[in-house]
Amino acid sequence: MFFSKIKESFSTRINSIFGSNKETDQIIDEIEETLVCADIGIETSMEICDNLRKKLKSEKDKSEETIKRLLREEMINILNIQETDTAKDNSDKRCILVVGVNGVGKTTSIAKLANMYKNKGKRVLLVAGDTFRAGAIEQLQIWADRLGINCITGKEGADPSSVMFEGSKLFKDSDYDILICDTAGRLHNKKNLMDELDKMKRTIEKNINKDMIEVYMVLDSTTGQNGILQVKSFYERTSIDGLILTKLDSTSKGGVVFSILKELNIPIKYIGTGEKAEDIAEFNAKEFVESII
Template sequence: MFGGFFEKLKTGLSKTRDNLTDKMNEVFNLAVTIDEDLYEELEEILITSDIGVDTSVEIIERLRKRIREEKIKDVEEVRPCLKKVIRDMMREGTKEVEEYEGEKAILIIGVNGVGKTTSIGKIAAQYKKQGKKVLLAAADTFRAAAIDQLEVWSQRANVDLIKHQEGSDPAAVVFDAISAAKARKVDILICDTAGRLHNKKNLMDELSKINRIVDREFKESKKETLLVLDGTTGQNAVIQAKQFKEVCDIDGIILTKLDGTAKGGVVISIVRELNIPVKYIGVGEGIEDLQKFNEEEFVEALF
């Protein structure tokens, strides 16, 4: 039923799972009846697994309702019921989007250090593997290291890169990249952008300028804005996403570094509170370790 990535996901989520499951096992082993104490303890476990207060409260509310409706009396049946509640909740937040077949311009946003450049390299490599022609645009001109890093990834993924020097206008880089994309008949253009959240006004101006250029110069393409978040930061990732959401429209989220963190529960929180689908999750360093998100596999691996 599940592929090889599922095993990686399971391993990657092991710390989160240990945190969640060990505590739950304890509660279920000691519980005699389905009562208020059981609900309260479960809610506390969800909150401490970085699922977030609001989301945890809602999960427990839905669990109560389901247990009432299905007339469940046996403590043993609470766990599978909880799993279903979480899965359904995540399904509501992740609408199944058909993979667009035409030309695509993907803007990647996110603060420095979350794994933005690495994610771009991995996505580029995956599209390339599907036989698509990919071009990268180094529009994070704020950091010289960002341009160099993207260059390394473009070579690794064997795709072209359009860059200017550090400090140049990001919108100009995107403009040149679009011209090159049209001339070279590129399927996928991926633009790296600067992620300076502390100066929202500048970031907003910069992103809206880039967006205007894409809309005007590359109108035949489908535009997608993906926000990269670091899974190890837990609820801070949710706060960051809310801040970016104030600056621009976000079509999807890439959640990195889920391996080796006990805060994997944040995925549930992101889907629920932000109503933005999680598109990719990363559970390792390798190119293959960033994969399309599947809520079914995620909940399965979590429990």
């Protein structure tokens, strides 16, 4: 089970609300509290429960089962607000630039994506664009070797844009389907990370049409609301096409998924559910909610 920790804490709390002879109003109030505690965010929790109250008014049966069913429906509704632009997802040749702060799981997610696309029969090329962090290039290279995927690397400390140029040029000139680029989460020198990302993007655009390039931001779900601030600070400068939410296997607070979609309105493309290459899945709101309550 992907979300066993979230399920454990969330469904245990929801289940404990029922049982004794409580009024429906009190039950809903307690559900609202539980949602807030699970990091769903106050506004979103209120919205879910207001809708739940309204729906329950016209419902004769106010049993635990009905309340839970309606709660699931409302939670799924809230998560489905995202509009997914699948045009790029389906294009033949595409480039994904992966950004995010250090330690969130960028390199691991790139390996997972590469493996997933390879298994779908796509030809994948990787670019080790995190030239700043010690060992980052090697980390991606090890994954690439393990998965049998070609990886373009430069020297540690080199200008990441030069590796991006080399990778995107090879991509353009060969019959690769997908180019996935790793980037640094932090810079050692005083250079601004956003300036550096802009530069990388412009460099890639010299070889690859703008419309084929997507920026995916990786977020660590265990950082909760802090992750949202991270996205906002990136978003000021670079538009983000999708999110990869990692470590959902090791958090008990799945609520961040709701806050992300409500506050940022950026689609969650993939979720990370472990440390192995195959621990990645497309995000599905219905499956997510049904697996946690």
